[in-house]
Amino acid sequence: MHELESVAFSVLETVAADPVGYAVEWKRRTGRPVVGSFPMNFPSEIVHATGALPVIVQESRTPITEGRSLLPEFYCSYTRSVADQAAVGELDVFDAFVLADHCVQLLGAADVIRWAKPEKPMHFAQFISSMDDPWSGAQVRDKVASLRVEVEEIVGVTVTPEALRASIRAFNVNRHLLRRFYELRKTGRLRVSARQLQVLVKSSMVMEITEHTELLESILSGLELPSEPPDSLVRLHLSGHFCAPPRPELLDLIEECGVLVVNDDLYHGTRYISTDVPEDGDPFDALATWYLDRNVSAPCGTRVQRNVDWDSYLVDSLDDSGADGVITLMAKFCEPLMLYYPELRKVLDARDIPVLLIETEHEGLAAESIRTRVETFVERIRRQKLKVPTLA
Amino acid sequence: MTLDLSLSTKQSLDLSPTRTRTLEVVDKSNRLKSTSLGGKMVAEYWDNIFTAKERGKHVVWYNGTALNPIFQAAGLEWCHGEAFSARLAAMHLEGPAQQAGEEYGYIAELCSYARTHLGCAVMTQKGITEKQSGIVGMVDQDQLASKLPSPDFFVNAYAGCSTGQQWDAMTYRVFGKDFPIFNVSLPMIWGNKKDSGYLRGTEWEKTPLYVEEQLKKLIEFIEYQTKKPFDWDALSENMSYIKRASELRLEAMALCAAAPTPATYWDWVASIAPINFLPANQLLVDYFQAVKDEIQQRIVNNISAVQNERYRVYFDGIMNWNKLGFLTRKFAEFDVAVVAGRYTHDSFWQEPQLIDLDRPLLGMAQHYLICPINHGLKIMEELLLKRCDEYAIDGIAFHSTRTCRAMTNPQHILARTAERDRGIKSFSFEGDVADAAFYKDESLESGLVAMLESIDQQRAKV
Numbered sequence: 001m002h003e004l005e006s007v008a009f010s011v012l013e014t015v016a017a018d019p020v021g022y023a024v025e026w027k028r029r030t031g032r033p034v035v036g037s038f039p040m041n042f043p044s045e046i047v048h049a050t051g052a053l054p055v056i057v058q059e060s061r062t063p064i065t066e067g068r069s070l071l072p073e074f075y076c077s078y079t080r081s082v083a084d085q086a087a088v089g090e091l092d093v094f095d096a097f098v099l100a101d102h103c104v105q106l107l108g109a110a111d112v113i114r115w116a117k118p119e120k121p122m123h124f125a126q127f128i129s130s131m132d133d134p135w136s137g138a139q140v141r142d143k144v145a146s147l148r149v150e151v152e153e154i155v156g157v158t159v160t161p162e163a164l165r166a167s168i169r170a171f172n173v174n175r176h177l178l179r180r181f182y183e184l185r186k187t188g189r190l191r192v193s194a195r196q197l198q199v200l201v202k203s204s205m206v207m208e209i210t211e212h213t214e215l216l217e218s219i220l221s222g223l224e225l226p227s228e229p230p231d232s233l234v235r236l237h238l239s240g241h242f243c244a245p246p247r248p249e250l251l252d253l254i255e256e257c258g259v260l261v262v263n264d265d266l267y268h269g270t271r272y273i274s275t276d277v278p279e280d281g282d283p284f285d286a287l288a289t290w291y292l293d294r295n296v297s298a299p300c301g302t303r304v305q306r307n308v309d310w311d312s313y314l315v316d317s318l319d320d321s322g323a324d325g326v327i328t329l330m331a332k333f334c335e336p337l338m339l340y341y342p343e344l345r346k347v348l349d350a351r352d353i354p355v356l357l358i359e360t361e362h363e364g365l366a367a368e369s370i371r372t373r374v375e376t377f378v379e380r381i382r383r384q385k386l387k388v389p390t391l392a
Numbered sequence: 393m394t395l396d397l398s399l400s401t402k403q404s405l406d407l408s409p410t411r412t413r414t415l416e417v418v419d420k421s422n423r424l425k426s427t428s429l430g431g432k433m434v435a436e437y438w439d440n441i442f443t444a445k446e447r448g449k450h451v452v453w454y455n456g457t458a459l460n461p462i463f464q465a466a467g468l469e470w471c472h473g474e475a476f477s478a479r480l481a482a483m484h485l486e487g488p489a490q491q492a493g494e495e496y497g498y499i500a501e502l503c504s505y506a507r508t509h510l511g512c513a514v515m516t517q518k519g520i521t522e523k524q525s526g527i528v529g530m531v532d533q534d535q536l537a538s539k540l541p542s543p544d545f546f547v548n549a550y551a552g553c554s555t556g557q558q559w560d561a562m563t564y565r566v567f568g569k570d571f572p573i574f575n576v577s578l579p580m581i582w583g584n585k586k587d588s589g590y591l592r593g594t595e596w597e598k599t600p601l602y603v604e605e606q607l608k609k610l611i612e613f614i615e616y617q618t619k620k621p622f623d624w625d626a627l628s629e630n631m632s633y634i635k636r637a638s639e640l641r642l643e644a645m646a647l648c649a650a651a652p653t654p655a656t657y658w659d660w661v662a663s664i665a666p667i668n669f670l671p672a673n674q675l676l677v678d679y680f681q682a683v684k685d686e687i688q689q690r691i692v693n694n695i696s697a698v699q700n701e702r703y704r705v706y707f708d709g710i711m712n713w714n715k716l717g718f719l720t721r722k723f724a725e726f727d728v729a730v731v732a733g734r735y736t737h738d739s740f741w742q743e744p745q746l747i748d749l750d751r752p753l754l755g756m757a758q759h760y761l762i763c764p765i766n767h768g769l770k771i772m773e774e775l776l777l778k779r780c781d782e783y784a785i786d787g788i789a790f791h792s793t794r795t796c797r798a799m800t801n802p803q804h805i806l807a808r809t810a811e812r813d814r815g816i817k818s819f820s821f822e823g824d825v826a827d828a829a830f831y832k833d834e835s836l837e838s839g840l841v842a843m844l845e846s847i848d849q850q851r852a853k854v
Contacts, residue, residue: 104798108801124768129554336558338498339506339558340562
């Protein structure tokens with residue numbers, strides 16, 4: 001699986017490995033501000049339209065030290081890492097922070113940033129998480145307007161409709177290209193590892209978007225796409241992991257067990273690139289529409305919507321990709337996933353779709369234990385596929 | 393020289409558990425007598441709920457803030473999820489519900505209120521299925537956890553905790569999405585504007601109006617579900633009782649600024665259920681009048697809630713319901729009067745002046761937004777220092793509530809703020825709202841003793 005190997009890909013790999021390093025370099029190069037935002041629903045376009053660099057703050061790979069005394073141990077790895085980064089100065093490159101989601105743990109981390117960096121603006125426009133109430137649309141539009149005011153104040157630039165439209169187009173193009181990689185993987189024509197796809201998406205959360213798009217185009221133009229995946233590989237869907245990407249070595253480990261990952265609903269994956277912002281009409285309203293549409297095209301366990309289910313979306317997605325089973329990656333202490341997981345399992349069990357739950361942590365990876373579990377899971381799927389129908 | 397082993401070998405081994413050999417500790421706490429009436433009122437309330445279906449009543453399951461005056465005015469029976477989970481834990485009967493939840497797939501690190509209540513939902517749903525299929529099972533056992541009547545609809549109005557809303561979204565699914573659900577969205581009072589603060593600033597002025605509009609829609613939803621017009625006069629009347637009860641409660645709390653304190657945080661914990669979800673009526677007012685009267689009488693008679701009060705402590709964190717009696721005695725054992733807390737003093741209709749009987753929904757909206765987990769850090773710092781000053785607090789016990797991230801969120805920073813701005817010492821201990829497995833007595837005792845020694849040293853310097 002080396003089709004992506006190129007100079008352009010190695011640039012993205014470097015950015016994904018060191019997002020703060022990229023932000024520092026970009027700021028030095030352009031002299032413009034860098035604005036940090038948090039998963040999973042902040043519309044980066046609005047920051048981009050000011051000329052500032054929108055960066056989704058990433059979980060750092062460094063061990064948590066100072067942060068241990070600011071948030072309890074029973075917080076998810078992402079929030080504890082963000083608190084730690086704030087405490088040790090890793091977030092100093094950011095000129096301001098903005099967020100739109102109200103995950104209780106994330107708010108705890110945001111409060112740590114407010115406390116550790118009181119001089120940095122920290123704006124919170126709480127997007128309503130109940131998506132299908134009569135007032136949901138108006139509420140999101142109101143919050144987008146509030147974001148606009150705050151972002152303009154932070155950067156000192158007015159967000160014109162024209163500038164926002166241009167940013168929306170730029171992000172849509174980028175998402176479209178990223179989706180192209182996913183589509184090719186699903187068909188089996190592109191032999192690409194889950195680690196590599198994560199690099200593509202993660203770097204898009206960090207880089208100046210047009211710069212990222214140029215690199216994606218360069219990679220796509222260099223692809224040779226004749227190959228088909230070997231039949232012997234078990235096709236799997238990776239599910240879960242909001243906010244932070246699963247560790248690349250965990251993805252490698254899974255694939256080393258004879259697995260072809262054909263799709264996912266990870267935040268650093270399909271979820272992030274699932275939905276474009278409408279390009280017609282008022283661009284500010286379009287950002288609100290994007291937020292509401294997003295939970296339909298990729299339903300999320302953190303949202304509340306009666307006519308949309310993550311579980312049925314997952315089943316449809318499996319039908320589409322031909323995946324044989326699901327590995328759910330659950331960041332330890334992630335309450336939305338802990339709450340939703342039984343519903344996912346219930347539906348998958350009812351369809352006789354094998355599912356394996358793997359809990360992940362910030363530090364350490366019980367590699368051999370996980371390997372054994374994945375191998376057993378894969379073997380189970382293989383046996384299931386070979387099962388001879390019983391005589392009636 | 394030879395060793396004489398005869399003595400030791402003749403002694404029989406004591407294999408009894410260590411705990412039985414612990415010396416009996418004298419209970420130095422002196423709880424209010426009047427709160428026992430609240431216990432009876434709560435028991436009667438739940439007994440009444442269990443028969444709701446037999447009486448042909450509509451049942452609403454709800455979570456989060458105190459919507460009960462609305463339900464009462466609509467003639468509904470209401471089941472508050474957290475309250476029921478807390479009750480099970482306080483009675484040490486949470487096991488079956490939590491096991492049902494675990495079997496369904498809920499992991500132990502998930503909010504234990506949610507886990508317990510979802511377990512109840514699983515059991516109640518199972519009961520419906522079994523009744524339909526004629527199979528006799530868990531629902532027929534005399535387990536409190538399985539007695540909840542199934543809902544006719546759900547209402548969620550959770551402030552300050554994203555888990556709360558998702559919890560009901562899952563309950564809705566556990567019941568097969570067969571029942572209607574209404575969500576009231578309560579935005580966090582983030583408090584980052586220049587004019588922001590507790591009950592002030594543009595954010596504060598604007599947000600309750602949005603919530604008030606949703607409450608109007610909630611009432612339309614209830615009218616549709618019950619096919620009955622809403623009784624607005626009844627709502628105003630209900631809120632008049634709530635307002636009076638709240639005033640009495642606050643007046644009684646204020647009396648506890650006296651040293652030694654005539655009542656403690658544990659008495660206020662025992663009084664949470666009445667103010668939080670019991671029917672609004674004269675009985676409720678009488679309850680808090682009785683509590684206030686007893687406290688006043690204690691002051692007259694110089695009766696302390698803790699023998700030999702030497703330290704005044706503030707309790708931050710949600711209650712550990714499994715340990716209410718135990719913790720009452722534990723703190724008193726060390727001459728500690730826990731006089732106030734975030735959970736008791738900054739929740740549950742704590743600003744009665746906001747209640748306007750001619751426009752009750754606005755005051756309700758405002759109260760829902762000042763839930764103590766619905767503020768950003770700056771407002772929480774402001775409130776903590778205010779309470780510490782009011783009650784002459786020496787130290788703070790932070791209950792690091794394992795599965796309640798909402799209440800635990802700012803605790804490490806609040807501890808630093810109290811030390812920095814007032815020189816107030818603190819300690820953290822582990823526990824949980826409704827899962828006894830997370831409580832560690834050694835953590836509490838060592839932290840408490842260390843804090844008290846720090847306070848002693850501080851006093852010696854003065």
